[in-house]
Amino acid sequence: MSGSTTVDVAIVGLGFGEDFLPVYQAHPAVGRVAIVDTDERRLADVGDRYGVPDRFTDVHALLATDAWDAVHVLAPVSFHAALSLAVLESGRHCACAVPMATSLDDVHALVETQARTGLVYTMMETAVRGREYAAVERLHRDGALGTLTGYHGFHVQNLDGYPEYWRGYPPMQYATHALAPALALEQTYVEQVVCLGSGRLTPDRLGASGNPFPTQVGLFTLAGSDLLAQVTLSFFQTARPYTEGFDVYGDAGSVEWPRVDGDPLRHYAMQALDPTLPDRGLRGRRSTLTPLEPVDETAGLPVEVTPYLSAFDVPDGAGGTLRRGAEHGGSHPRLVHEFVTACVTGTQPPLDAVTSARFTAPGICAHESSLRHGAPVAVPPFTPSSTTSQEAALSGATKGSHR
Template sequence: MIKVAVAGLGFGRQFVPIYRDHPLVSSVVTADPAEGSSLDDVLADPTVDAVHIVTGLTDRADHVVAALEAGKHVASTVPMALSFADISRIVEARERSGTTYMMMETAIYTRAFLYAAGLAFGNISHARGVHTQDMTGWPGYWRGLPPMHYATHAIAPILHLLDAPATQVTALGGGLLDPRNRGGYDNEFAVESALVRVAGRNTVVELTRSLYQVARPYAETFSVYGDRLGFEWDRDMVLHTLQPPTEARGRQVTTEPVVAPDRPDLLPEEIRTYTSGGHDGSHPHLVHEFVSAVVEGRPPAIDHTRAANWTAVGIAAHASAQRGGVPVALPHF
């Protein structure tokens, strides 16, 4: 059993009871300045085995590196970092420490993704990921953030289904940010859209991301189209089936609505009730994967290498958009 600390009790507060009830967790402590406790205190505590870092976007890379250097297993909210340099710092710190790093990407544990992961798409020729969210009124470090720097929710389900890393990105930016929505970043775009090349795949992957000035409700969606099945998750889910050819022109496609089931069967009994929670039921699956990986001494599903690639897609996309669509290769982490 392991002792876990949760650092950052904004969004992080939702994970505390899940860790508390997990059968492989002996105890949970928290760290948050508002609670009179600090990350430094947690990292100095030899009884703490693992730290789930849910701290601010601009401080996260420093916090993750510090936790790894303290010899802790680390779970981190998304994205991994905001620059190639900080991704490299985290990867190198993880390699020196030999401990576990997992990026807690909700998108590959949603009901929708768990359903799609069980489908036989055939050869996937086209996929699309979209994440729209208005950040007006959020903490100041979000203001002006390049939309693609927070792209992991949109790209993760696609790359995970394709089981291959991205290698190159071509992107364009659209819309001019209102001066009130500009901050301490080199970004003027309200929206960024990209085409992503994937290693060893002939799949066209589209990606769109926005943070301000887009009249669309919050959405994390993905669509995947193969030569047998197609799956779309927008506000609802549908499944398309390509029928066998006949003598008529064109092949018929039948479409049916889908309600993805909850998957408590994938979890220990003690935390199954938490699948009714946020991010489409993903939180207990994330906790279980992280805790299990630490206890079993194996790489987690979203280890430092996969997290680095998924995060780097967005950083490369913004760099491409700034250059008017010049292709940008992803570093190999």
């Protein structure tokens, strides 16, 4: 059992979940770490390599114990909502990989359950915690972009050969990576979406969901902002290496995501009309281009997790190590730190349940719109609850309530 300044964490699903294991193990406010996977071989392999004695093949067996303060769900998407609800109902804090859920009913259920229990819930949206997003946000906060007038978020990934459950997956139900930066930059939420599908899935790629589209393109209108967020998602039949990012345009400056991995972002700054230019005179403002190399800020992060901002070594199981890239812009240690801090202090993390719902629900509505040939679909508003985890913590209901 952990003391009041540490949290015992269980990681569920050891594919992507393995990336987070060493970060939790290193975090100074984490006590014990347990691992859960239905695949016994994977459980044994990861457990042996990272020296984890606490192993479970069934998350419900873990939830039935009186141990473990917090659970990070990284099982396949179809398990996200049900497992997250089970975690919260067991009195434990919950983090979940994206997306929060794939139905509006489940998104509402999660927001309501978090509000009722006062426990911590966060969807770990890597797209707004990476170094690239941080660099763009800094420019925007400093006024260097001016008023935003254009946004294109994109996530193109080929899922052929991925586990069977991805077959036919509606791309927009994974829109959060491509959309969330617009919402975070404008600090708002989506009111309405219009979305169309592009292309047709080949018969061998159709899945149980009935989605016919390999690609979907959505136009999202935002509350209190004139910015229109255009988002493109493609999971099949697009010949393009994986890319996940955004271009953002403003009346003072713009930033474009690198088209080639490893290249810097491109920052454009709008210039004044210049009557002295010999070729064009006053016709059209120019923009200067400056490469923008994002840096990793370490302020606010425990020194123990900063190695995970960039490439790090993991045990290879044969006494040696393997070099592993810090995926998703070095966002993992930041997300772990926000979650662990929230659990320990009894406050909600910045990416709380309402924010997670605002990132997730628009994609669900976008898919609905695409099935209705682009009919506008209103996105339900999610508003912060009057019951905060701070209040629950003050009444002693938050930490360790499962015991």
